[in-house]
Amino acid sequence: MATELKEYLVIIPDLPDVLAKRQVLLKPHNQDAAPLVKAGRVPFFGSTLAHHSAEGQQVAENGTVMIIKAESEEEIREIIRKDIFTIEGVWDFGKLSIWPFKTLQQFVLVYLAKLASMRSRRDNSWVVQKFGGTSIGKFPDKVAEIVKSARLGGDRPAVICSARSSGKKVFGTTSRLLQVYRTLRGIVAITQDPDMQELLFDRLRSIIRDIRDDQVATVQMYILRQDIRDETIRQITADCQELLDYTSAAKRFNLDINGKAKDKMVSFGEKLSCRLMVAMLRDRDIPAEYVDLSDIVPSNNLDQLRPDFFHEAAAVIGKRVEACNGRVPVITGFFGAVPGSLIDSGIGRGYSDLCAVLVAIGLHAERVQIWKEVDGIFTADPREVPDARCLPSITPSEAAELTFYGSEVIHHLALSLAIQAKPPVSIFVKNVQKPWGQGTVVVPTDGDDTSSWPIDYLDPSDSDSTSSTALPKMPTAVTIKRDITIFNILSNKQSMSHGFFVKVFTILAEHDISVDLISTSEVHVSMAINSSNMDPSQIKNVQCRLAEEGEVNVLPDMAILSLVGAELKNMTGIAGKMFAILGEQDVNIEMISQGASEINISCVIPDKDATRALNMLHDELFTKNAI
Structure with a gap:
């Protein structure tokens, strides 16, 4: 055969x-x-x-x-x-x-995205390269070589840096700076106890000193030229001293430690990363310029994002980057001032992805490269599922769902702006350790806004020459989101259901809690909530408040298991197959939900079964059905 x-x-x-x-x-x-x-x-x-x-x-x-x-x-x-x-x-x-590729349409979209990446050799176009904190923390030399290779190959690279992290995110620079912020809030809150204030400030000073020492040690390890090394160490020391002076002034004058103060402190992480990368490039005879975006957008003292904020920010950012005049711009992934707060406004961590797309829009660039420590976007987390495969392409809506339901893919706002941009921005996810690898390209399909994609390059009358046999429909990926707590509330009042729901969500809003999944009836609501940033006392407080409206049952240590794919809506019986696989392996399902977009099916299961369930689903729906 x-x-x-x-x-x-x-x-x-x-x-x-x-x-x-x-x-x-x-x-x-x-x-x-x-x-x-x-x-x-x-x-x-x-x-x-x-x-x-x-x-x-x-x-x-x-x-x-x-x-x-x-x-x-x-x-x-x-x-x-x-x-x-x-x-x-x-x-x-x-x-x-x-x-x-599976279909002519997918071929065309992937091909056009790749074509955009090839055109740089002809017209010296911009390519925005965003490097994650772990890449800069573990492989700064590889990052510098990737940028150097792009420049020597005819591209105009614009480099976006996240804050360094040499290991787990909890020990990264951003996490340490958030610790500085929380410590400062504690100091300002106890003005009547100067001894305790001084004790806490010593702890704060120690954290900043550790950040500085870590950055300086990296510079000493990687920078060969003495003059560049000494200059960079002076810059890093000055940045850390500026942060210390700010916290000292806040303590002395009892300043309001709000979201904007948090932004100011967190922004130092990206500044320090950029200092290092500028030095790495100059050490390789690549002219580079430090570009600080932390105060690039004029503040309007508003607490809410305007609809046109990002377009205005992109224009301002693009003008600043163009001013580098031939030098490689090394840009802080943290940008501001964002109304309210960059961290607390709904953008949150992962903002450097968004910054990269804003830079691309401002420069009219057609390519953003997101450099990580994995080969691209996978059918499942390869750390938990050994048989997971790298996807050659994925739609923005699928990528957004994977990000929301546990996979660290690309910030959802970055995906949205990339599609809406004219020209649209193609996003490539690549491995900093394997720059020659294929990676994953994020390309739109029928469900996305493709009005400005150059599909008319192809003559539809010639499409038969590239026809292919339709392949079986398959999900795109399966993912798990941990640290989930379920709140089940049964109303104790014979009131209208909308009044019950209003009170429940008002309580959640008061505690700044968002809901990941929800299932409702007229007098009952079940909610899956991400509790990773909630301490036990906060969960208890929310439970007590909700108990005023009805009987409350709390289930901690849960996880959301999600099947994602643009083809799910066309796959008859896929939900039944998913739940049958889990049932056959005695995995208890607490909640079930299908998104309005019809590209994900999610359920909540005990966290202890999460890895086993993830591998079972992947084996049955991906490995055994692999084309």
Whole structure:
């Protein structure tokens, strides 16, 4: 029985240069292959109908783009190496891009996103590179080399830095700065006890000293040139002294330690990361400029975000970055002033993703690269599910659902703004340890606003030349969100249901609590709440207040298990299959919910069963049904 072949989009970006320099010839194959589609600025591409062939490919300005049928990516590389190149060793095969696709529409969207990333060699376009705190904390040298490679390759990189973290997020710079904030609040709250104030301030001073020492040690470890090293250490010391002076003034004058004060203190984390990265680039003879966005947006003293705030912020940010005049801008991922607070306004942590998209919009860039320590976005958390696979592409709505339900993917506001931008911004998630890897590209589909995507580059009349057999519908990913507490409330009053709900949600709002999942009837409501930032006393207070409205039952140590996928709404019986798998393995389900978007099915289960349930679902719905 013949092995079933799959279709792959293959891009060879540097082939024209190789041909010109080495006179490497392409071998023609399969003269009966389907005709190529050519339209507008899109390079030639075609679908090969025979195994081990790639007919009709033509070298275009941006490289060679083909559709090749093969059994695997490894076989594709062999086809390229043996059947296309006549001389070995003339091209870096790490630059080869291979993307599996299921439908013509998905091929077009992935192809256009990749095309945007290839155009930089022609027009020296901006590429926004956002690096996470762990990447900067553990691999600053790799980060610097990625930026250097982009610049030498013809791109104009704009670098966004998160606050450094050398290990777990709880020990990262941002977490330490939040500890400074909480300590300062405690100091200001006990003005009648100067001895205790001084004791707490000593603790605060020690935290800032530890932050400074950690940053200085990293500079001493990685920066080779003495002059750059000394200058950077002076800058870091001055930044930490500024933070200490601010907290001292707040203590002395009993300042209001509010959301804006929190923003000011937290912003130092990104400033310190940028100091390091500027030094890393200069140490490699790459001219770089420190760009502080913490006060870039004029404050209007409002507590609410205006609808046009982000567009105004993008314009201001873009103008500041353009002023770097050829130097690589190294930009703080923290930006302000945000009405109310960046941290407390609903944006929260993860704001550096949003900052990266704002920079891209301000620069009219079409690409944002989100650099992490994993290969891309996976079908499940690879730390918990060994068989999880990296997704070549994902829709913004799917990415947003995964982020909300436990996966650290991309900030939901960043995804929203990227789609709405004109031109739209393609987001690539890549591994800082494997910069040559494919990663995951976030591309819109029918459910997203694609009005400004250049789909008209393709002539619909030619679509038959790239037709493919429809593959079975599958979910996109499964994820788990821990630290969940369920509140079950049964009304004790014979009142209208809307009055009962108003009182329940008023109590939650008073305690600044949002609900992740909810299930209701006229006199009963069950709510799944993220309790990761709630201490036991706060949970008890909420329980007591809710008890005024009815009988309350609290279930701690729960987790939300979510199945996510744009195709779920077209998969008859998928919910029943999901719950049957859990039931067969004796996993108790406390709550069930399906989102209004119809791209996720969620349930709440005991946390002790979370990892087992995650692996069971992935095995049955992904591994055994893998194409």
